[in-house]
Amino acid sequence: MPKMFTMDDLRIKLQERQHKMTPQRQTVLQIFLDRPGKHLSAEDVHGLLRDEHSEIGLATVYRSLELLSDLGILQKMEFGDGCSRYEVNTTDPSQHHHHHLICTSCGKVLEFEDDLLDDLEHDIMEKSQFKIHDHQVKFFGICKECQEKK
Amino acid sequence: MPKMFTMDDLRIKLQERQHKMTPQRQTVLQIFLDRPGKHLSAEDVHGLLRDEHSEIGLATVYRSLELLSDLGILQKMEFGDGCSRYEVNTTDPSQHHHHHLICTSCGKVLEFEDDLLDDLEHDIMEKSQFKIHDHQVKFFGICKECQEKK
DNA sequence: TTTTCTGCAAACGATTTGCATACAC
């Protein structure tokens, strides 16, 4: 079972950087903790907060998302739909590597677990002397459902 | 030696879709053919055209880039610098797969040739019944020069 | 009490669109 971030992790990481623990930041993080595996945009988060009657200014949502990413709690990604999306990092490093399968027909995003790229990373670091600390892999195609619709 | 697209390929692909061969579209494509391996944004292309005294409206540049991508001649990609970038596809399928190494310190983008992902693609297609037709891989890290600067 | 946050509205930058004119076929 992958270990997730807690509010205490947030508190500690904020203190380390002389940032403050605010209800807004907690609420934004909670949105993600309640929805593991979701890829939410700033607008998504803003809307979900409104639904929960804990409205927060959109600018604050953006600022919180950026901060949480800097702290390594969220990961920012682009799926080509015109906005940045975020997802919680697991704290377990062996769980870090899942890839995204993006359906070019309906826009759905599936996930796929795999560690194959570790070998490739080592190979690249040797050959190009590039010090890699992260990677993102996206596969574009047609999902099962869209194939069946045709 | 990888085979590149020619103006004739463009002409043929345009005809197939009842689109017209215009000087603007040719000039935009030529910009890329003259600079293999470059990742150019719409603004880059617009600027390069200005330098060559063949100015084209920015909106037309955007429209041409989108069309060329739809035709499979260019490939659109995001490096997280706030704008879409484009690069020529080679027509040789065995050449299709190079990955991008993005330096998070200076923003430089290097390329790395590799076909390791073909196995992974097959694996994914089997397990998830997702019909993959393309993939993008990005590695984030610090390039040799930025490491030395420290 | 000091510093960092929030919320709002205005600013921004990349991209898209409406429309009249120009051009490819």
Added chain:
DNA sequence: GTGTATGCAAATCGTTTGCAGAAAA
């Protein structure tokens, strides 16, 4: 000639920023 493409300016959309008041430490 007919239908598509261009250029311009205005519109749009996601995101960022300035600033005054609010809240955490």
